Amino acid sequence: MAVVLALAITVITLVSMYLFTVKTWWMPPYISEYGQAYDQHFMLTLVICGIIFFLAQLGLAYAIFRYRDRGQKVHYSHGNNTLEAIWTSATAVLFIGLVLWGSHIWARAHLQEAPAGAVQVEAWGQQFTWYFRYPGPDGRLGNTKPELMKESIGNPLGLDPDDPASRDDVVMPVIAIPVNRPVEVILRSKDVIHNFAVRELRLKQDLVPGLENRIHFTASQIGRYEVPCMELCGLGHYQMRTFLEVMSEADFENWLRENAPETQ
Ligand SMILES: [Cu+2]
Incomplete structure (x- = not known):
C-alpha cells in the first residue's frame, strides 16, 4: 500500500x-x-x-x-x-x-496618480450587474444621490438632475475605452464588495461600499475582453460579468456620442 x-x-x-x-x-x-x-x-x-x-x-x-511497514518495531519521534x-x-x-x-x-x-488627461470612467458594482459612467462633454462626473437610485426609471446610479454636471453623464452596461490612452477607473459599489478584474490588463481591484478606489492603465490592443466580478458577492455572482471594449480613438468618440443622454 x-x-x-x-x-x-x-x-x-x-x-x-x-x-x-x-x-x-x-x-x-x-x-x-x-x-x-x-x-x-x-x-x-x-x-x-x-x-x-x-x-x-x-x-x-x-x-x-x-x-513503510515491514514488520519492524515502531520508533516514536518528537520532531525537531x-x-x-x-x-x-x-x-x-x-x-x-x-x-x-x-x-x-x-x-x-x-497608488500612483493617473497621468494628467487620463480618460475617466466610473465603474459601479451592484448585485449582480455593472454600470459604467462617463463624464460627458463637460468632463465632469456630476453628483449622485443614493435616494435617487432607481432602475425602473432608468437612473440606477442616482444621477442628480439638479446638478448640471450630471445631465450629460453617460451610463453604460459595458466599459469602452480608447486604445493607447491612459484611463482612470474609479470603482464604487452600491451594496457589497465586488471586484473589477481584467486578465489581459493584469489588474484586479475591489469595489468597496463607501470608498472610491482608483486604478489606471493604458490598453495597447483593440479588442473585447471579459470583465467578470472576481469577488463572491451573492447568489447571482456567477452571472455578474461584462466586457471591456478597447476601441480606436475615433470609434470611442462615436460610441460616447451615440450613447449620450437625449436631454442636454
Ligand atoms: Cu459582484
Whole structure:
C-alpha cells in the first residue's frame, strides 16, 4: 500500500510539473503596461514555489516508501524544533520578500496618480450587474444621490438632475475605452464588495461600499475582453460579468456620442 501511495504522489507531482512547464492552461497575453512586470514576477514566484513543491512532494513520497511497514518495531519521534524554526522562518522570509519585491508593480497601478488627461470612467458594482459612467462633454462626473437610485426609471446610479454636471453623464452596461490612452477607473459599489478584474490588463481591484478606489492603465490592443466580478458577492455572482471594449480613438468618440443622454 505504501509503495502505491509513494508512486501515486510521484506521478501526480510529475504531471503537475509538466502541465505548468508546457503552460497547458495559461493566461492570455497582456495588453497593459503592467503586464511584463507582473508576468515576470509571477514566473519568479512560480519557479521558486515549483522547485519547493517538487522537492517537498518527492521527499514525502520517499519518506512513505522508506519508512513503510515491514514488520519492524515502531520508533516514536518528537520532531525537531530547530528544523521547524528554520523552515518556518525561511518560508516567512521568502513570502514577505516576494511581496516587498513585487509591491512597486502593484503600487504603480493602485497608488500612483493617473497621468494628467487620463480618460475617466466610473465603474459601479451592484448585485449582480455593472454600470459604467462617463463624464460627458463637460468632463465632469456630476453628483449622485443614493435616494435617487432607481432602475425602473432608468437612473440606477442616482444621477442628480439638479446638478448640471450630471445631465450629460453617460451610463453604460459595458466599459469602452480608447486604445493607447491612459484611463482612470474609479470603482464604487452600491451594496457589497465586488471586484473589477481584467486578465489581459493584469489588474484586479475591489469595489468597496463607501470608498472610491482608483486604478489606471493604458490598453495597447483593440479588442473585447471579459470583465467578470472576481469577488463572491451573492447568489447571482456567477452571472455578474461584462466586457471591456478597447476601441480606436475615433470609434470611442462615436460610441460616447451615440450613447449620450437625449436631454442636454
Ligand atoms: Cu459582484
